[in-house]
Amino acid sequence: MAAISDLDRVSSIVLRFMRAPILVLLATYTVGISGMALMPGQVTETGTTNMNLFHAFYFFTYTATTTGFGEIPVPFSEAQRLWATICLYFGVIAWLYAIGSMIKLAQHPELLTAIAERRFARRVQSISESFFIICGFGDTGSLLARGLSENYCAAVVIDSDTERIKALNMRDYRVKMAGLCADSSVPKHLLEAGVKRSNCAALVALTSSEDTNLKIAVMARSLNPSVQIICRSTNQHNREHLETLGGVGIVDPYEIFSRQLRTAIRMPMLYTWEEWLVGVPDIYLEQPVCPPHGKWILCGYGRMGSALYERFAERKIPTMIVDPDNQPADPDLPLVVGRAGISTLKAAGISDSAGVVAGTDSDEGNLGILLAARRLNPDAFLVVRQNRHENELAFTGADANLIMQPSLITARRILLMLTAPLMLNLREYLRYEGQHRVRETVDKTRMISNGERHHLWTERLGGATCAVSWLRSRGMRPTLGNAMGCPTDRSRKLSVLPLVLKRAEILIMLPGEEIELLADDEILFCGTEAAHRHFTTNLNNSYTLHYLHLGEDEPRGLIAKWLLRATQ
Amino acid sequence: MNLEKVIFGFFIVLALTLNVAFVVGEIANSGHHSLWMLFAALLVSLFTTGLKIGDRSQIGAIFLSTSLVANLQLILAITYWAVGEGGMDLPPSQDRMVTIISLASGALVANVVSVLMLVTDTLMSRR
Structure with a gap:
């Protein structure tokens, strides 16, 4: 259905654009050819010879397109030459006009989008294996696409930014991924991406805006009641809305990280094993990451800080929060009001704390906290949040024990949900079974891995x-x-x-x-x-x-x- | 050692060797090519096809198709010999002999492919 309406759009744009030039060409040809046939030619012994209509058409064709073979089939009379001159000027002008219109048409933005959409829809239709739809090709989207390609899974991508789609087309994926530059919350584009196709395995909403993600999930659910939907959401209100849709996997990187860090404190072996299996670089089974027990200082009480606080409180891990905003709603919060820095960290008791989490949404702020904390307590376990992928070099150079990248965490979790969902069940099982079973499993893995x-x-x-x-x-x-x-x-x-x-x-x-x-x-x-x-x-x-x-x-x-x- | 593999390998290689035995010699000289040799090559080739029927694997399918090609070429060659002037009683004419040997050489190529596949398959399984 979508393909037909697009075809209509393409042809209507072409017709609208080319109507005038075609009419002008037609008129010029008609007048020119009839005139040429009517002009009296050379006088021979049989009388005046006229050009027949076919010869007139032949002559006009090569003249108007500036080919100019000369006077064919017999030399012209003066009258014919006069008309030929007029033909030449008007014919060439008509053609220039027509060609100009064609070039303009080829650059027409609406036509280009219509063609791009048709091509995209056709490429989606030609996918025969099961595929995923990725809405939003930012840091997370491109990490996810890379991961899917390593697993030889097909995916199609929609992003509203032309530059991102251009970047997608430059990638050397193992599986070709079709990309469309469009607003993915519009149902038409979701249909083009194949949300209703039987081999569409899941739709992932990863745009930078929480509300757009919600909109995509709602639209996709009403278009296809059975498709698996995964949506990134860090917003409580949106999350409730998403849960009512049914069958929507909600991915909140802060929530995931809080649980991971808590697991890392309680069961470092399990945490290390999981991270090693999903392919996190610089992590080795022989050297588990061991965040210490003890008091933790959380810098920033936003989405990440509050998630960490709640998870830690559930396990009675003592915490101290440093945040510029007073929290009048919760007077029991162990809060030091002020920007995280030397004085506030001291006030929070950094000298006897086990770890510090620099979790604000400003990368330079987090790096600053990291430096201050390292100076005040060289032995503390430092966790830093890296918000933007492009700041990678600054963070790898910094002296942090653990770097938390929301985009990476989201991408890894979604990849797991799409390609190895049973891992999530196993994780719960091992967490419940305890250290003994974890050690057994890790030893088995190490035995067969050979490094x-x-x-x-x-x-x-x-x-x-x-x-x-x-x-x-x-x-x-x-x-x-x-x-x-x-x-x-x-x-x-x-x-x-x-x-x-x-x-x-x-x-x-x-x-x-x-x-x-x-x-x-x-x-x-x-x-x-x-x-x-x-x-x-x-x-x-x-x-x-x-x-x-x-x-x-x-x-x-x-x-x-x-x-x-x-x-x- | 697997008895089936021994029999299988024996007949595949025999089909090739008989085929070579028929084809060697001057191409147009009917004194160099024995009708009995052609007949034996065809019979062994047909029997090899029988051995190959029933294998469900990919390589089994290719084995069977090379065998079918060899059969086809050899049948064409022997038919061409039989329908010539003088039939099978007299040696065929020079032109006729050239065509017969060309067809048999085609069968030879198919048999070579078959043997190559047998060798690679055995090497790949490394047992």
Whole structure:
């Protein structure tokens, strides 16, 4: 439907623009050709010869376009030459006018957007695998697109900034991502992005404005009641509104970070393991990040400060807040009023505090707090918030123990929700189970990793077409351990670790190797890239899986099968 | 060691060697090319096709198609021999012999591809 209305728009703009030049050309040609045919030509013995209409048209065509072959087929009379001169001037002027209009049309902004929208809609229609819609291609959007491309997931992008879409087209993604420059809260553009298509797996609203994100979520929900929607929102009011829509995943980087930091204080191993798995650079399983127990000073009581305060208070971690605004609504708040600096940090008791969080929304302010805190307490654990990606160099040079980037946290969380949602369940499980289980899992990961980087992926045993269902339909029962065998030697194992197995609605955490595989299982794994490739082959090649399961090759040809059956 | 692999490899390589045995020699000289050799090459090629039927894997499909190509070329070659003047009783004329050997050489290429695939497949599995 969208494509037809766009086609109408394109043709109507072209017609509106080209109507006058076409009429002018037509009139010039008519007058010129008829005049040429009527002008008396050279006098021969048979009388005056006139040009016929075809010759007149031929002559006018090459004259008006300034080609000028000369006087064809016979030399002209003086009268014809006079008319030819007039033809030349008017014909050339008419053509210049027409060409000028065409060039103007080609630069017409409305036509260009109409064409861009049609091309975008067509590219979306040609996507056959499942894809994601990313609304907003800022810091977070581009990080998310990069992550999706590393996982070979297709996505389409809408952003209202032309420069961002140009930047998107310059990226070297593994999967081509279509981009459209448009306001993504307009339903028409969401339709063009394919929100109603059956292979649209999720829509992610990541624009810089909270209200736009809300609007996008509302529009998308009413267009497609079943699509998964993920929305960045740090605003309590909007969040309530989003929750009523149903099926909307809300991502609040401050909330996520508060929980992460709390986990890091309570279970540093779990925190380090999670961060290592999602590919955070400069983090090693051998050296867990250990924020200390003790009193924490929170500089800034905005979205981040309040989230941290609440999470810390739940676990009885003592805090002290430094903020320029007095909070009359909450008189019990442990607050030092004033801008965070040497005097206020001293007043908050920095000398005996374990950690400081510089969490205001100003990057230079946060760096200042960092310097002051480091001078007052060299042993404190310093967490700093980096708001803008472009300030990266200043922050990596600074002496912070942990840098918190809202855009990175948002992008990583959304990537996890889209490509490995079971990880979130596992995290809850491990947090509940406690240190012992965490240590066990981390040790297992370390044992198979060999110092190589791991990544997370979700393996969906593709129903009836996969090797597991083939083997099962022939009475065999391959186990998870079979599928994890090395395809060249079944006594060795691939470097993969199954984390969660999802069977219908049941979740099996850290499944053992003896568990039988069913055709519709969904399994979250971590492992090296090479192991991932081998593992996928094991699951797709029934001969390999047969060998891994039984230790012998399945006969391939019909004759060999028949012989085998006859000899048994 | 897998008995199926032994038989499979044996016939694939035999199809190639018989094909070579028929094709070598001067192309137009009917004294250099034996009809019996062509007949044997065709029979082994047909039998190899039989062995390849039933494999569900990708490489199995390509194996089968190369085999079908070899069969087609060899059948064309032997038919062309049979329908010539004098049939199979007399050696074919020079022109006819050239065409027959060209067709058999095509089959030879298909057989070479088949053997190459057999070798790569075996090396890849590393068992």
